[in-house]
């Protein structure tokens with residue numbers, strides 16, 4: 294397979310390179326840039342010295358059309374215009390940005406504050422939550438890879454909503470992320486001296502992942518709902534831990550909640566149902582494509598505490614994108630992704 298990466302110099306792009314380098318079906322990886330054409334990649338990223346010493350290439354539709362797969366890992370608002378000429382002309386397109394996730398263009402514009410992609414192309418795109426949409430991903434020409442927070446949240450709550458064990462109304466989702474979630478562009482929020490030794494809430498009630506989570510709950514669990522969702526920045530580099538508080542339906546037991554998660558994911562190698570909370574944490578998934586999930590009923594309040602944990606750059610971005618590529622090419626989902634988390 295010949296693979297192109299647009300946005301290779303970003304955090305998502307660097308993770309794509311790390312995994313694709315060891316992918317047995319990938320013969321060639323070419324890296325594209327909007328700002329540094331000709332730069333030798335390893336001169337910018339020393340950890341890739343002798344591994345990727347090639348020059349960054351200019352983004353050109355004609356060149357890209359010769360590839361088998363093109364990953365785009367660019368800020369929102371870029372692929373809405375970059376990808377339409379490439380749809381259906383050859384390569385499978387896997388977009389890590391939010392530009393093709395939201396089907397309602399008014400909603401996209403409202404939350405992302407960018408002009409949307411053309412409706413007919415958005416209609417063609419397939420939401421790449423692998424464990425829930427593999428049937429459609431298999432034949433998709435354009436995949437909208439899910440956002441990092443939605444991945445952690447949806448994998449943990451969807452089975453329980455679908456099986457009508459929790460009430461999808463009144464969901465309260467409290468999510469925390471490491472700083473790499475904000476990408477490589479420095480900002481006041483991620484400035485070391487202001488972020489270190491600090492714990493902050495941001496985008497209060499305005500996070501762009503709200504419509505994506507609501508849309509997916511409707512799509513996969515057939516429930517319309519409005520969620521309370523907030524995000525926090527933790528002074529660490531990688532990882533997301535998202536906790537959802539959800540009312541359980543009358544008579545539902547802790548055993549039923551856990552059995553539902555175990556049953557749903559019994560044939561999905563990257564989702565692990567954790568029974569002992571001491572085994573849960575961002576360093577249990579760091580650097581890997583695992584999503585660890587946990588549920589416990591609070592019998593005092595009749596609410597379930599549901600937790601999803603991922604590495605935002607792997608299962609939340611590059612790893613899930615490669616998992617989707619594997620599905621498209623009929624390869625085992627773990628191909629190229631079978632690594633043990635870093636832990637320490």
Ligand SMILES: NC(=O)C1=CN([C@@H]2O[C@H](COP(=O)(O)OP(=O)(O)OC[C@H]3O[C@@H](n4cnc5c(N)ncnc54)[C@H](OP(=O)(O)O)[C@@H]3O)[C@@H](O)[C@H]2O)C=CC1
Nearest residue numbers: 300302303304305326327328366367390441474476477605
């Ligand atoms: N970081 C994360 O945890 C996650 C990120 N995402 C999403 O994935 C995408 C990439 O994220 P991330 O890697 O963190 O972002 P970064 O900011 O780290 O990197 C984005 C890259 O995009 C390239 N780029 C910038 N502007 C343009 C442009 N106009 N045309 C083409 N390329 C451009 C840049 O490379 P160059 O200048 O070389 O072109 C840059 O290195 C974003 O949409 C993000 O929201 C999704 C899930 C998780």
Ligand SMILES: CC(=O)N[C@@H](CCC(=O)OP(=O)(O)O)C(=O)O
Nearest residue numbers: 390391440441470471474475501
């Ligand atoms: C810590 C941090 O800033 N995280 C980013 C992650 C979102 C992201 O990656 O953007 P899209 O998925 O919408 O493309 C944020 O909260 O906006």
